[in-house]
Amino acid sequence: MKRYILSxxxxxxxxxxxxxxxxxxxxxxQEITPSPPPITGEKPPEEVKPExxxxxxxxxxIVDDLGRTVTIERLPQRIVSLAPSNTEIxxxxxxxxxxxxxxxxxxxxxxxxxxxxxxxxxxxxxxxVISLEPDLVLAESIHKKMVLPALEKLGLTVVVMSAExxxxxxxxxxxxxxxxxxxxxxxxxxxxxxxxxxxxTAKTKDLSAAQRPRVLYVCWHDPIWTMGRKTFINDLIWKxxxxxxxxxxxxxxxxVSLEAVVAKNPQVIIVSGMATSGNLIYNSIMKETRLAVIDxxxxxxxxxxxxxxxxxxxxxxxxxxxEEVAKFIHPEIFGTAK
Numbered sequence: 001m002k003r004y005i006l007s008x009x010x011x012x013x014x015x016x017x018x019x020x021x022x023x024x025x026x027x028x029x030q031e032i033t034p035s036p037p038p039i040t041g042e043k044p045p046e047e048v049k050p051e052x053x054x055x056x057x058x059x060x061x062i063v064d065d066l067g068r069t070v071t072i073e074r075l076p077q078r079i080v081s082l083a084p085s086n087t088e089i090x091x092x093x094x095x096x097x098x099x100x101x102x103x104x105x106x107x108x109x110x111x112x113x114x115x116x117x118x119x120x121x122x123x124x125x126x127x128x129v130i131s132l133e134p135d136l137v138l139a140e141s142i143h144k145k146m147v148l149p150a151l152e153k154l155g156l157t158v159v160v161m162s163a164e165x166x167x168x169x170x171x172x173x174x175x176x177x178x179x180x181x182x183x184x185x186x187x188x189x190x191x192x193x194x195x196x197x198x199x200x201t202a203k204t205k206d207l208s209a210a211q212r213p214r215v216l217y218v219c220w221h222d223p224i225w226t227m228g229r230k231t232f233i234n235d236l237i238w239k240x241x242x243x244x245x246x247x248x249x250x251x252x253x254x255x256v257s258l259e260a261v262v263a264k265n266p267q268v269i270i271v272s273g274m275a276t277s278g279n280l281i282y283n284s285i286m287k288e289t290r291l292a293v294i295d296x297x298x299x300x301x302x303x304x305x306x307x308x309x310x311x312x313x314x315x316x317x318x319x320x321x322x323e324e325v326a327k328f329i330h331p332e333i334f335g336t337a338k
Contacts, residue, residue: 055181062175065162066144072157075181076136080129082119083140086161087112088315089173092189093182100132108309126150163314165235166197189316196319200326203333204241213329215242216266219273221284223255232314240326242268258290267295268329269302272311278304303328
């Protein structure tokens, strides 16, 4: 009996040792060879790396929109923008970190609101401008008579934008890109904008005179302010498939009488206006009894632009304005605007 118990205990010890060894020693790992990818004849996509910008040689001499020859001594590091359109171009080119001063009206994109303010639209604070130590100031033609001479007297480098057409807006984007070592970024932006412009003009360029509605653009109502032929808005109306009724009468912006509007008899009216003033202008036009006889009122073709800045600022968003106005003028071609 003792011999039996001893044999049993010995067997249990052997089995326990085997069990513990099995638990303590992990099973050998089986190496799994991954299956090769299926052969499709296509190469795997390559990672797209942005190409580094090639800086222009400095000093760089350019000609701005006023025909002024300006020399940029070195790559700008501190830029002051005196127009919302210039600010929008700078942001679109990725130059916001170099933007040290803007105007009270620079509100797009949202980040532009956080930049220091140095100016109203016509009256920059020269002390603030000087304190920011800019090596480049981007101005607009409206600053030509008073502000530009004052800035130049202070020894500041000033480049002036003066867009008289959408093509000039495109050229200004290229110029700002060149000055700031962002020519590649400017080219990419320009290609995108140009493709969108051509998508509109491909459908309007062959329209006959009879197929182009007479268009009145209104940016104020009491009295009525509109635009003449040497303006980017005039060009926008033409590219959108209309004809500006005052294109042959004057060059820039001007007040026109109600009588002149009635005589021109516009078929389409485009209303602009900052903030809520667009509603004010629209309502005034619609309620003006002396305009009740014109075709645009009779056929209910008076349109308010969704955002005045799309049509009033000669920056990248001008193409948004073009696309919207094309829908106002030719809904049968482009569909109706939202």
